[in-house]
Amino acid sequence: MYIKDIKATRVLDSRGVPTIKTFVWTKDGVGSAIVPSGTSAGKKEACELRDGGVRYFGQDVSKAIKKINTTIKKKLVNSFVIDQKEIDQMLIDLDGTNNKSKLGGNAILSVSQAVLKAAANELQIPVHKYVAGLNKTKKQKMPIPHLNIINGGQHAGNNLSFQEFQIVPMFNSFEENIKASVEIYHTLKKDLEKKYGLSAINVGYEGGFCPQLESSFDALSLIQDAIDKCKYTKKVKLAVDAAANEFYVRNKYLVDGKEHTSLEMIDYYKKIIKEYKLVSIEDPFSEDDKKHWSCFLKEVSKTKVIGDDLLATNPRLIKDAVKKRYCNGLLLKINQIGTITEAIDAFNIAKKAEWNVQVSHRSGDTEDAFVADLAYGLASDSVKFGAPARGERTCKYNRLLEIEAFKNYSL
Numbered sequence: 001m002y003i004k005d006i007k008a009t010r011v012l013d014s015r016g017v018p019t020i021k022t023f024v025w026t027k028d029g030v031g032s033a034i035v036p037s038g039t040s041a042g043k044k045e046a047c048e049l050r051d052g053g054v055r056y057f058g059q060d061v062s063k064a065i066k067k068i069n070t071t072i073k074k075k076l077v078n079s080f081v082i083d084q085k086e087i088d089q090m091l092i093d094l095d096g097t098n099n100k101s102k103l104g105g106n107a108i109l110s111v112s113q114a115v116l117k118a119a120a121n122e123l124q125i126p127v128h129k130y131v132a133g134l135n136k137t138k139k140q141k142m143p144i145p146h147l148n149i150i151n152g153g154q155h156a157g158n159n160l161s162f163q164e165f166q167i168v169p170m171f172n173s174f175e176e177n178i179k180a181s182v183e184i185y186h187t188l189k190k191d192l193e194k195k196y197g198l199s200a201i202n203v204g205y206e207g208g209f210c211p212q213l214e215s216s217f218d219a220l221s222l223i224q225d226a227i228d229k230c231k232y233t234k235k236v237k238l239a240v241d242a243a244a245n246e247f248y249v250r251n252k253y254l255v256d257g258k259e260h261t262s263l264e265m266i267d268y269y270k271k272i273i274k275e276y277k278l279v280s281i282e283d284p285f286s287e288d289d290k291k292h293w294s295c296f297l298k299e300v301s302k303t304k305v306i307g308d309d310l311l312a313t314n315p316r317l318i319k320d321a322v323k324k325r326y327c328n329g330l331l332l333k334i335n336q337i338g339t340i341t342e343a344i345d346a347f348n349i350a351k352k353a354e355w356n357v358q359v360s361h362r363s364g365d366t367e368d369a370f371v372a373d374l375a376y377g378l379a380s381d382s383v384k385f386g387a388p389a390r391g392e393r394t395c396k397y398n399r400l401l402e403i404e405a406f407k408n409y410s411l
């Protein structure tokens, strides 16, 4: 059960950017993890250590890899692999900064996650079951998927201000949810091609289509039409990630080619909620415009308001947001905070406040499907892994499909 060796190497994420893959060996087994990376990252996220300079245009991770292969390895070899909390604390202490800038949040997370997988392997139990044990989850459950089928903002080469237009299927099984989503995705594809030509079906970072549209209303109405055509009107809802940090300039929001004040944005959101009955809105305001998060939350009742860049999966920021009532949902991204233990703390603080928790991928993601196991192991309310297309997205949906299909088997 002791860690025998640790080694990291460079691999690529879905955007063609270097990232870290780390292996942790015990006597009889091994666990590995690849870290994802964001494009529209929040300011409070754990620091990603990148080399700078000319290799890979400054994006290389050789320094972070070296730290894993030397400093971190030296510290962790011979630790008990199932002591996740202690190991994560050792990593936090070894780094010593409050944003993980010395070793790099990317280096730390790859080790934290690989340790967890090595431990599950050692115990010969599924990763989700090991996660459930770590957090004493009473009843594991399949999360509701949010599938991002039109991409905008920093994830697409179009003029949509909002980053993600999502469908949220509400059937009784994960398999039915994916089936409905795939049918809607392909219906939308056909409609887009017919209406706007072939270039409209190009896809963005998360596999959603990137048509040139005038406004968020156009994107939502195209998706609603596809849902209606498939006869899923009652069972499939809509949601949005505005990622408002990205269009907040000099205290104004640049949306649909026009400047809006924060109060005008509240009206804008109320209008889309009324028209499209959104189940959630993520990052409706900038992380620097906290006052309007609270104003907005008072005005919405059924729609969940989810904090992503605002909270950065950071327990301290989540506690503050609970107290000040900025939002009532947490987007949980493990690389925003950097260790599994802190991510689970974040989950628990949010659940204690009766928030919704959505486990999320990043726009720069990989074939590592760990977040699917994490979501099922923690019994999170929902997940978002992008469109039902592109390998780095489908591997996570596929993992939940296989877990559901073979519930009584150990996998």
Ligand code: PGA
Pocket: 037, 038, 039, 040, 041, 042, 163, 241, 243, 308, 331, 360, 361, 362, 363, 364
């Ligand atoms: P990111 O986008 O991974 O580029 O940050 C995802 C999100 O904002 O939810």
Ligand code: ZN
Pocket: 241, 243, 282, 283, 308, 309, 331
């Ligand atoms: Zn977001």
